[in-house]
Amino acid sequence: MSRTLKLAAVIGAITSLPIAPSVAAAENLRVVASFSIIADFAKNVGGDRVDIVTLVGPNGDAHVYEPKPADAATVGSADVVLVNGLQFEGFLQRLVEASATKAPIVELTKGGEVLRNTEEEGHHDQHKAAEGEGGHAAAAEEGHEEGHHHHGESDPHAWQSVHNAELYVKNIADAFCAADAAGCDTYRANAKSYGQQLEALEAEIKAAVAEIPEDKRTIITSHDAYKYFEHEYGIKFLAPEGVSTESEASASDVAALIKQIRQDKASAIFVENVTNPRLIEQIASETGLKVGGELYSDALSDKNGPAATYLEMMRHNITTIKGAILGS
């Protein structure tokens, strides 16, 4: 498939470390998940045998997350660190270095089919460095080589395909088994059970998409987070921002998108839970499209929201998309 490449060929920012020794059976596995969707997968696989700390929580944007010293301490004391990989967590390398952790850093996209990042070349340097001042002789804060968040040639939002979510779950089970052999049967059983729920979810999504006329399957979101969904289920997503929310869309990007929306006769437009809705509202105003609701892209909702788990998130998204298109 021309638009895919094997992840094995991609050199990630972080190389998985050697597997740590198995923990004592009486202790729960200390797991760090880089963001909320991975934490939900880990909870389903680990059950009561794991304690999970999530770095980028509900409605948080991992693209622009700034790790804290407390995060480094958390990673430093973890038994397993679960990450997406594909340079989704731009903060990861510096966080892992600061933590001096001996835990394995497990990239959950490993072994999957990965879509290329179709974002145009010419990456903007938007890194947010810090500078200091104060007193009459300010301290020096220097360097250029640190703090950068380079987005790779791969689209990191692989979880937007339920098929890929099954791979995440398998990789989590493998990692937990390696770290806690005594619990391996439990992890495998949990993964199998959750995998059945994922299969049912995928069938639901495909059935919902089938009800949407093919000429109405173009929609707008804030950033390019849904290319896996598009690839797997046949809904075309356009967005003013690229695969990362770190770089803001330029005026010419927005103008080009509005032109494309009119050409492609987009059916609906949606805000995302991790991005500012202003730009989408502006585009909606200029194109006459009505905002069809909020989609969850890179993070779950809080526990009281409509997307507190991965299963709920995917159901919410397809229900919202279908409702907006068919109601338009």
Place this chain on the structure above:
Amino acid sequence: MRTNWASATAIALLLSLSTSAAHAEEVTAWRLFISDHADPKVTVIDAIDGEKLDTFEIKGPASLHRSESGRTVFAVQGSAGVVAGIASGISFEDHGEHGDIDVEAPKFAGVEITGNKPSHFVEHGGDFAVFFDGEGVARIISEKSVLEGKPDFMEVKTDAPQHGVAVAYGSHVLLSEPNREKPDELPVGIRVTDKAGAPIGGIHACPDLHGEASSGNILAFACATGLLVVSHGDGSPAVRHLPYADSLPDGKTTTLIGGRGLQYFLGNYGADKVVLIDPTIESDSFRLINLPTRRVHFAVDPVCAKFAYVITEDGQLHQLDVVKGEIANSLKLTGPYSMDGHWSDPRPRVAVAGDKIVVTDPLQGVLHLVDATSFEKTGDIAVEGKPFNIVSVGGSGQTHAGE
């Protein structure tokens, strides 16, 4: 001017193996900019081989600031009433999967910002704001204008002369509010204005405001009561007050620097303490670290995010582990520098240049070099006069033959 920079600044580390980048070289370059305590000059030294690259004659003793990009160094000459921009000669271009480095001779940028008593200098988002205490006026200019030699600055005025500060914050300006009852004392708060200086909302109280820094996407001002924490709000800056924890002893922060790589702030707190601040959490935001003697200067490590450095008056350089919140290592580096006397007496300053920690020793006329990994002293660089304030710029990138 000396121009031996070309032979001294870059070290080729590896050759790319790819066909398309057959002529790409990985190059590392670091430069130190050092002002003198007494003489109006800025000395530029190649941090890799220790060679002097140039000396810039300026109009008065200066404090130094580097831009976030590292392309510009500013010499704030308070007594001379001028801020001079110097192009560092090192610049980077981000190409996503790699970055290119360009190394040229440092030179005056051709822009000077003049006024009465320039003091606090703050960069935010590529815009520099210099506050002129004697006028109560901030002059704001972009790095692009400075490097193009265009003095295209705008002015934002406060109501009165003050030891103030301004931050160009996107389409807004954050301005210190003078103490109207006691004009000689520190500002009492922050006011948000538009670029024309028109106020937006009321004053955010910040008694004894002194010290500003940013770390990642958060900006903070130090007050007698805690910090004012500024983040991006819905259409305008969101400002909230973070009070000092009840567990802290009496004291306040008056100098603040921002962590890089990790998001935190490091401030002074009393003469012999520093405080690590995480403004994003509700409890345990403040972690106090006691020092063996009074603090002289401190800096964060931009490459190894886990560490910051403090030099104390007994001549020891301390490596702070900002994750654990404790001193990890200490190294005797200079003779004693008492904090008694005038605040601006010649005392050491700290900068980090890649894997080197550099400490000025004004009374000995040297820079001490410490390996940031082993935390062992590796050498000295002699500098004429009394080397005082110091900043470094540099990093690594690729160069492409034929470009």
